[in-house]
Amino acid sequence: xxxxxxxxxxxxxxxxxxxxxxxxxxxxxxxxxxxxxxxxxxxxxxxxxxxxxxxxxxxxxxxxxxxxxxxxxxxxxxxxxxxxxxxxxxxxxxxxxxxxxxxxxxxxxxxxxxxxxxxxxxxxxxxxxxxxxxxxxxxxxxxxxxxxxxxxxxxxxxxxxxxxxxxxxxxxxxxxxxxxxxxxxxxxxxxxxxxxxxxxxxxxxxxxxxxxxxxxxxxxxxxxxxxxxxxxxxxxxxxxxxxxxxxxxxxxxxxxxxxxxxxxxxxxxxxxxxxxxxxxxxxxxxxxxxxxxxxxxxxxxxxxxxxxxxxxxxxxxxxxxxxxxxxxxxxxxxxxxxxxxxxxxxxxxxxxxxxxxxxxxxxxxxxxxxxxxxxxxxxxxxxxxxxxxxxxxxxxxxxxxxxxxxxxxxxxxxxxxxxxxxxxxxxxxxxxxxxxxxxxxxxxxxxxxxxxxxxxxxxxxxxxxxxxxxxxxxxxxxxxxxxxxxxxxxxxxxxxxxxxxxxxxxxxxxxxxxxxxxxxxxxxxxxxxxxxxxxxxxxxxxxxxxxxxxxxxxxxxxxxxxxxxxxxxxxxxxxxxxxxxxxxxxxxxxxxxxxxxxxxxxxxxxxxxxxxxxxxxxxxxxxxxxxxxxxxxxxxxxxxxxxxxxxxxxxxxxxxxxxxxxxxxxxxxxxxxxxxxxxxxxxxxxxxxxxxxxxxxxxxxxxxxxxxxxxxxxxxxxxxxxxxxxxxxxxxxxxxxxxxxxxxxxxxxxxxxxxxxxxxxxxxxxxxxxxxxxxxxxxxxxxxxxxxxxxxxxxxxxxxxxxxxxxxxxxxxxxxxxxxxxxxxxxxxxxxxxxxxxxxxxxxxxxxxxxxxxxxxxxxxxxxxxxxxxxx
Numbered sequence: 001x002x003x004x005x006x007x008x009x010x011x012x013x014x015x016x017x018x019x020x021x022x023x024x025x026x027x028x029x030x031x032x033x034x035x036x037x038x039x040x041x042x043x044x045x046x047x048x049x050x051x052x053x054x055x056x057x058x059x060x061x062x063x064x065x066x067x068x069x070x071x072x073x074x075x076x077x078x079x080x081x082x083x084x085x086x087x088x089x090x091x092x093x094x095x096x097x098x099x100x101x102x103x104x105x106x107x108x109x110x111x112x113x114x115x116x117x118x119x120x121x122x123x124x125x126x127x128x129x130x131x132x133x134x135x136x137x138x139x140x141x142x143x144x145x146x147x148x149x150x151x152x153x154x155x156x157x158x159x160x161x162x163x164x165x166x167x168x169x170x171x172x173x174x175x176x177x178x179x180x181x182x183x184x185x186x187x188x189x190x191x192x193x194x195x196x197x198x199x200x201x202x203x204x205x206x207x208x209x210x211x212x213x214x215x216x217x218x219x220x221x222x223x224x225x226x227x228x229x230x231x232x233x234x235x236x237x238x239x240x241x242x243x244x245x246x247x248x249x250x251x252x253x254x255x256x257x258x259x260x261x262x263x264x265x266x267x268x269x270x271x272x273x274x275x276x277x278x279x280x281x282x283x284x285x286x287x288x289x290x291x292x293x294x295x296x297x298x299x300x301x302x303x304x305x306x307x308x309x310x311x312x313x314x315x316x317x318x319x320x321x322x323x324x325x326x327x328x329x330x331x332x333x334x335x336x337x338x339x340x341x342x343x344x345x346x347x348x349x350x351x352x353x354x355x356x357x358x359x360x361x362x363x364x365x366x367x368x369x370x371x372x373x374x375x376x377x378x379x380x381x382x383x384x385x386x387x388x389x390x391x392x393x394x395x396x397x398x399x400x401x402x403x404x405x406x407x408x409x410x411x412x413x414x415x416x417x418x419x420x421x422x423x424x425x426x427x428x429x430x431x432x433x434x435x436x437x438x439x440x441x442x443x444x445x446x447x448x449x450x451x452x453x454x455x456x457x458x459x460x461x462x463x464x465x466x467x468x469x470x471x472x473x474x475x476x477x478x479x480x481x482x483x484x485x486x487x488x489x490x491x492x493x494x495x496x497x498x499x500x501x502x503x504x505x506x507x508x509x510x511x512x513x514x515x516x517x518x519x520x521x522x523x524x525x526x527x528x529x530x531x532x533x534x535x536x537x538x539x540x541x542x543x544x545x546x547x548x549x550x551x552x553x554x555x556x557x558x559x560x561x562x563x564x565x566x567x568x569x570x571x572x573x574x575x576x577x578x579x580x581x582x583x584x585x586x587x588x589x590x591x592x593x594x595x596x597x598x599x600x601x602x603x604x605x606x607x608x609x610x611x612x613x614x615x616x617x618x619x620x621x622x623x624x625x626x627x628x629x630x631x632x633x634x635x636x637x638x639x640x641x642x643x644x645x646x647x648x649x650x651x652x653x654x655x656x657x658x659x660x661x662x663x664x665x666x667x668x669x670x671x672x673x674x675x676x677x678x679x680x681x682x683x684x685x686x687x688x689x690x691x692x693x694x695x696x697x698x699x700x701x702x703x704x705x706x707x708x709x710x711x712x713x714x715x716x717x718x719x720x721x722x723x724x725x726x727x728x729x730x731x732x733x734x735x736x737x738x739x740x741x742x743x744x745x746x747x748x749x750x751x752x753x754x755x756x757x758x759x760x761x762x763x764x765x766x767x768x769x770x771x772x773x774x775x776x777x778x779x780x781x782x783x784x785x786x787x788x789x790x791x792x793x794x795x796x797x798x799x800x801x802x803x804x805x806x807x808x809x810x811x812x813x814x815x816x817x818x819x820x821x822x823x824x825x826x827x828x829x830x831x832x833x834x835x836x837x838x839x840x841x842x843x844x845x846x847x848x849x850x851x852x853x854x855x856x857x858x859x860x861x862x863x864x865x866x867x868x869x870x871x872x
Contacts, residue, residue, distance in 0.1 A: 017398030029223015038400030043390035048235025052400035059423045061382035064370035075109015089156030101363025103161035117320040118142035147322040147473035157186040194219035305463045315582040317471040334578040338768035340372035351431035358385030359437040366436035407452045410445035432462035438470040499710035509629040513729035566752035568692025570760030573603040584643040590616040591709040593646040618715035618728035624661035639673030650803040651782040652687030685778025696849040796854040807852030808832040814855040819846040
């Protein structure tokens with residue numbers, strides 16, 4: 001079988017020749033018209049011929065960049081027509097099933113337009129916002145099911161996209177139906193080809209005058225099809241003759257093999273050998289094979305089916321059935337490299353031709369996956385989709401539909417069971433086919449012996465299945481949760497009453513213990529903790545008051561590191577939005593995580609226009625997370641949207657603590673759905689998958705305590721202060737307001753967002769495509785250091801710049817291990833170590849920039865009156 005992809009521009013034989021000769025159909029118009037279109041015969045009594053697009057990616061496999069490029073170019077033309085101001089107010093509407101992907105691409109070209117496509121799939125619980133009929137189609141009813149009812153409201157331009165206009169009736173029906181409910185001043189009609197007659201064009205113009213609106217039309221090419229009067233009768237006769245028996249039973253597999261001859265049409269070309277319901281045989285090829293090459297694959301055993309988990313971002317719509325916004329597009333583009341990389345792993349390295357096959361209305365997601373795959377694998381990648389449209393297949397280079405695979409519908413369609421089709425797949429020499437369906441269509445019928453996967457496996461040695469979660473909007477009005485709401489829990493504390501952060505920046509799920517004396521001398525606390533008589537969370541260290549020299553060092557470090565921190569903030573935030581939730585609820589682990597949560601919130605607003613909720617909660621090593629805070633979060637948000645945030649990882653103790661605490665919470669009857677994976681700014685310990693960087697560098701918020709964390713203390717958990725129904729406690733140090741640099745830190749980093757935005761986009765794509773499996777190398781290093789230095793307690797080894805700083809500020813340090821050659825990132829550590837008389841030892845093979853060691857055999861006499869450490 002000749003390569004159907006190339007059966008268009010530049011081919012010696014036009015792919016409409018066969019129909020044109022037999023029906024007397026003539027295409028007249030632009031010079032590029034026959035480059036864009038071929039012809040086939042419909043199995044439809046309403047219309048004999050079918051215009052088959054070479055660039056739509058529906059019936060003919062095509063390069064995904066070509067498919068996307070044609071729609072994108074039309075979108076650019078619409079934007080030029082409307083101007084930037086009106087384009088920003090536009091909404092794009094595509095037609096199911098053929099133009100759902102094209103409409104997406106037009107919206108891409110417009111840039112800022114939300115997109116909705118009609119659908120023939122009713123969705124339970126989603127209110128219909130409108131509908132219309134397509135008179136010539138085999139399946140007529142179109143439904144409009146936007147998640148946001150306001151999407152179609154407004155007077156901005158409505159851009160209607162279809163693959164081709166034959167009469168314009170569908171457009172008239174659509175505008176008439178929508179204009180009655182959602183009138184507007186301007187419509188733009190877009191198509192790959194405009195094939196209307198002069199009379200049809202006049203009807204559209206008259207209709208525009210009737211409703212008092214402007215209607216513009218943009219098409220890649222235009223012309224008309226001249227049809228003889230008896231075209232329907234001739235078409236029915238041809239279809240009947242080439243099917244063998246109009247309306248009768250199809251020939252059996254054996255009959256097809258005998259009738260189609262010994263060439264590829266009988267083995268793997270036009271006929272779907274061994275299927276029992278397959279592509280039509282070609283009785284007598286009117287174009288002999290002399291002088292042309294057949295590219296059929298030799299007969300092989302049925303192919304192998306491999307399922308690939310795309311890790312589709314949760315909450316990201318699978319397409320425009322319920323609306324697809326520019327923010328959704330950004331999330332998809334961010335996640336595409338990693339998803340395509342997972343597909344590439346399942347495709348044999350020696351594959352030379354690969355097809356990505358979409359599913360009926362699910363056209364855009366497979367197209368974008370195919371386009372990303374096209375850029376990342378050496379194989380020739382093509383894209384097309386299955387369809388409801390019944391079309392005759394004839395294995396002839398002058399005919400657009402060379403082969404057809406028939407299989408039963410596998411998405412439980414509302415109009416009942418029936419046949420579905422994949423055209424120009426059989427006999428096209430594909431080494432692998434990637435079938436992309438939505439989860440509604442991942443049914444037993446898909447996997448049945450006569451289902452799509454089995455049909456594909458008969459024609460290619462490798463079938464890859466990727467399932468995109470079917471997006472179903474949340475109900476507009478949700479019933480109150482059945483779980484008892486913890487009404488006794490107060491609302492979050494907010495600044496300026498608690499913390500120096502603005503009230504919208506963070507809500508603290510804590511109780512205010514500011515009036516309670518909780519501070520104890522560092523040495524006394526250390527002695528009690530190590531003796532086992534007290535837990536570190538039962539008291540507070542005396543807040544470190546930085547010297548003028550140390551404050552100067554902080555500001556210098558902030559100036560130097562702000563761009564690096566801003567980049568890490570952008571990377572971790574966009575990774576969260578791409579993988580975890582489109583509207584995450586940020587929950588920082590107080591207090592080191594809180595500045596990072598505030599910055600992530602600011603990035604989401606800067607980059608995506610999102611106003612994300614952000615809370616701070618307490619987690620205590622050895623005691624777990626505040627269960628009452630989790631109950632409050634579950635009562636006010638979907639736990640699946642909650643993303644826990646921290647500043648950095650050390651050896652990973654808190655990572656493990658959180659995982660165990662969430663598991664215990666759910667086992668005790670708490671709400672399910674919380675994901676314990678922490679998102680951190682820096683992950684030098686390789687403990688998590690969601691991070692901004694794995695470098696161990698100076699994050700200036702680690703330099704100080706409360707004065708860079710909103711003047712809030714570390715959290716307190718003590719039985720006489722915190723009851724079973726209370727949040728954990730903390731103090732607000734109002735008296736330190738004169739030394740507060742919290743706002744300075746946030747503003748300095750946020751000011752660098754614009755300059756790092758492009759770098760963040762590239763870094764996120766690279767990150768999502770790479771292997772981020774935690775290696776826990778930090779934990780292994782800590783265990784080794786603990787033994788090498790005779791400490792024998794990993795809790796006294798604090799790896800990383802941030803944790804080392806905490807040792808010097810809060811605990812009784814013994815010594816500091818510094819990586820040989822470490823530069824300015826350790827200036828503040830060296831200064832603090834000098835002030836406390838702690839030795840700094842350079843180590844050559846340290847995986848961290850530095851490690852702080854707490855004194856392993858502490859007594860009150862381990863420090864002298866001057867605060868300097870002494871040898872024990």
